[in-house]
Amino acid sequence: MSVKDQFDLQPPSISNTLLAGLLHRKDVRYILLFVSWFASTSNNSNPSKDDTINFRKGWNMIMRHILILITFMTLGIVGNVILNTPWGSGYINNQILTNVLKAVTYIIAVFPALFAFARAEARARDSEIKHQVAETLIDQQVAIDKLRDLLRAAIVKLFEGENLKYIRANISVVTESKLKILCSINMEFSNDYNVEFAYGQGCAGTAWRRGKEAVTWERWLPIVEPKAKLQPKKLKELWHLSDAQIKKTTGVFWIVSTPIFRYYNYETTVLGVLNFDGVEAPLRHPTKIQNETFHKDCADIAEHFGSLLVENNLV
Numbered sequence: 001m002s003v004k005d006q007f008d009l010q011p012p013s014i015s016n017t018l019l020a021g022l023l024h025r026k027d028v029r030y031i032l033l034f035v036s037w038f039a040s041t042s043n044n045s046n047p048s049k050d051d052t053i054n055f056r057k058g059w060n061m062i063m064r065h066i067l068i069l070i071t072f073m074t075l076g077i078v079g080n081v082i083l084n085t086p087w088g089s090g091y092i093n094n095q096i097l098t099n100v101l102k103a104v105t106y107i108i109a110v111f112p113a114l115f116a117f118a119r120a121e122a123r124a125r126d127s128e129i130k131h132q133v134a135e136t137l138i139d140q141q142v143a144i145d146k147l148r149d150l151l152r153a154a155i156v157k158l159f160e161g162e163n164l165k166y167i168r169a170n171i172s173v174v175t176e177s178k179l180k181i182l183c184s185i186n187m188e189f190s191n192d193y194n195v196e197f198a199y200g201q202g203c204a205g206t207a208w209r210r211g212k213e214a215v216t217w218e219r220w221l222p223i224v225e226p227k228a229k230l231q232p233k234k235l236k237e238l239w240h241l242s243d244a245q246i247k248k249t250t251g252v253f254w255i256v257s258t259p260i261f262r263y264y265n266y267e268t269t270v271l272g273v274l275n276f277d278g279v280e281a282p283l284r285h286p287t288k289i290q291n292e293t294f295h296k297d298c299a300d301i302a303e304h305f306g307s308l309l310v311e312n313n314l315v
Contacts, residue, residue, distance in 0.1 A: 072111055075104070136313075143312035144183045147171060147305065151185045154301050158276070158294065159283075166280045171260070171305055172197070172204055173272035173315050179204050182272070182314065190279070192248040201240045203228075203257040204273045211259030211270040219268070220299040222258040224289055228277070229253055251279045256289050258298040260306045262315075271315045274302040 151169040159167050170184035179197045187193045197205040207223040214221075225239075229252070235241045241249075255277045262269045276289075276298075288294055309315045 140312060140314060143308070143314060147183045147308060147314075148185055150305070150308075151183070155185065155276070158297060158301075159288070162284055162288075163281065167276065167278050169277075170275050171272060171309075172275060173260075173309065174208070174270065179208060179273055182309075190251070192245075192252075195245060195248050197245075202245065203239065203255040204275055206239070207257035207259045207273045208270055211261065211268075211273075219259065220261075220302075222256050222295050222298050224295075225255045226286055226289060227253075228255050253278045253280075253282045254286070254289065256298060258295075258302040260302045260309070262306055262310055271306055271309055274298065274305055 151171070155164055155167050155169055165186070168184065168186040168190070170181045170187055172179040173182045177199070181187075181194060181196075184193065197208075199205055200209040203223045203225050210221065210223060211219050228249075230238070232243070232246050235246050255275065257276075258274045259270050260272045260274055262271050283289065
């Protein structure tokens with residue numbers, strides 16, 4: 001299910017609106033949780049640790065609400081007894097104290113309405129935030145779909161004359177000090193569809209390092225490995241791959257990794273890496289990926305992807 005499908009809200013019916021309004025109250029949801037938890041214990045089944053923690057959290061919240069309600073009810077009753085009965089008025093002969101007590105009882109009287117209004121405002125703010133988040137996710141999903149289309153077009157442009165069904169592409173972005181795949185083409189059912197690389201690890205991580213450390217006129221150059229099917233020992237020595245990464249990428253024949261940059265205020269930042277590779281069979285024209293014109297085309301495409309990542313808030 002796409003993000004848009006998850007957040008495609010339809011106009012609710014009156015009954016659904018009333019039900020949603022009821023279930024938006026945390027205390028009611030926790031009461032339902034308590035009923036579910038009690039039912040599970042009554043059936044001699046052991047509730048999970050998370051269920052127990054949630055139950056205790058909800059129970060504490062309900063108790064706080066009840067305590068607040070009882071406190072205000074008690075104060076209101078005591079205040080009215082003092083103000084409106086001969087027995088109570090005998091304790092207060094000072095007009096100032098009488099006025100203060102009246103003010104307190106008025107505040108207590110309007111507190112439930114004010115509390116309800118504050119809760120409604122909070123729910124409205126939460127709803128607006130969730131709506132904004134949903135809109136952002138939808139926009140990002142549309143942008144990612146566009147990136148996939150451009151990746152597909154890039155494969156067609158760069159690898160004319162090759163068997164395109166064996167050529168894959170992905171955009172990996174720097175996230176939490178690692179390169180993680182944001183979107184890809186022809187990788188959805190591969191073992192390495194979610195592979196991650198650290199700085200300087202593999203062709204992708206090495207391209208990341210080149211983009212940060214190389215001299216200006218060499219930063220944009222792709223990292224090219226025309227013969228990626230090496231012995232595990234060589235892969236560890238040359239590319240610093242782990243056993244898990246080697247196992248995931250055993251079917252890769254060749255790799256081209258190009259840094260993706262953001263240029264801002266005369267500063268260059270590596271956003272990620274544009275990767276092309278081949279599986280199942282080697283290239284028909286293997287010298288293609290070592291051609292200078294091919295490298296410039298990869299750099300141009302990577303620059304375009306960089307601008308799209310920034311425009312769509314994907315990095």
